[in-house]
Amino acid sequence: AQSVTQLDSHVSVSEGTPVLLRCNYSSSYSPSLFWYVQHPNKGLQLLLKYTSAATLVKGINGFEAEFKKSETSFHLTKPSAHMSDAAEYFCVVSDRIQGAQKLVFGQGTRLTINP
Amino acid sequence: SQTIHQWPATLVQPVGSPLSLECTVEGTSNPNLYWYRQAAGRGLQLLFYSVGIGQISSEVPQNLSASRPQDRQFILSSKKLLLSDSGFYLCAWNRARITGELFFGEGSRLTVL
Numbered sequence: 244a245q246s247v248t249q250l251d252s253h254v255s256v257s258e259g260t261p262v263l264l265r266c267n268y269s270s271s272y273s274p275s276l277f278w279y280v281q282h283p284n285k286g287l288q289l290l291l292k293y294t295s296a297a298t299l300v301k302g303i304n305g306f307e308a309e310f311k312k313s314e315t316s317f318h319l320t321k322p323s324a325h326m327s328d329a330a331e332y333f334c335v336v337s338d339r340i341q342g343a344q345k346l347v348f349g350q351g352t353r354l355t356i357n358p
Numbered sequence: 359s360q361t362i363h364q365w366p367a368t369l370v371q372p373v374g375s376p377l378s379l380e381c382t383v384e385g386t387s388n389p390n391l392y393w394y395r396q397a398a399g400r401g402l403q404l405l406f407y408s409v410g411i412g413q414i415s416s417e418v419p420q421n422l423s424a425s426r427p428q429d430r431q432f433i434l435s436s437k438k439l440l441l442s443d444s445g446f447y448l449c450a451w452n453r454a455r456i457t458g459e460l461f462f463g464e465g466s467r468l469t470v471l
Contacts, residue, residue, distance in 0.1 A: 287448065345404055349401055351401050
């Protein structure tokens with residue numbers, strides 16, 4: 244079965260400093276991986292996705308992630324944090340289920356931005 | 359463009375009362391539809407998915423049920439709510455037979471008292 248582990252439940256950085264949110268995955272085949280962001284009491288928005296093309300994936304709002312098969316990792320980074328980046332971030336792996344698609348979510352990482 | 363609507367946005371219900379959350383998708387046909395639940399401080403858990411009208415698959419045994427009376431309508435129901443049903447419920451869709459991301463609604467927050 245597919246699974247993801249987000250290594251930090253909470254990350255706090257200062258505005259203007261780099262962001263690193265860590266994610267490791269477990270998959271029996273080449274996975275599709277995603278990062279979603281959720282602002283308080285809102286739905287989820289896709290930041291970026293990896294689907295076996297380029298290993299460095301660029302997303303919205305300056306975020307990017309690198310797929311490293313040897314390390315089974317898909318860490319999310321951003322060079323310079325902005326106050327609006329404060330939110331919950333989910334690393335997600337997809338699995339096929341009888342014609343549909345099951346997204347398996349990590350437990351989430353809460354990102355706090357300090358002024 | 360495609361849009362997804364969920365309602366109500368918030369709901370406070372007593373234990374033992376019924377529940378109906380509705381979700382509709384516009385701008386596409388024959389989507390795959392999903393219900394997820396997010397408990398406080400936790401990730402999302404897939405509850406139900408549907409690949410067509412009247413076709414419902416359940417991922418976890420629970421007090422809830424789902425129905426798909428029309429192609430772009432997905433309903434989450436309960437006959438008698440439990441305290442443990444409290445949470446944030448998210449509807450999502452994607453294009454059938456296409457791998458890729460899910461598109462989520464804004465969510466419905468249910469509090470059972």
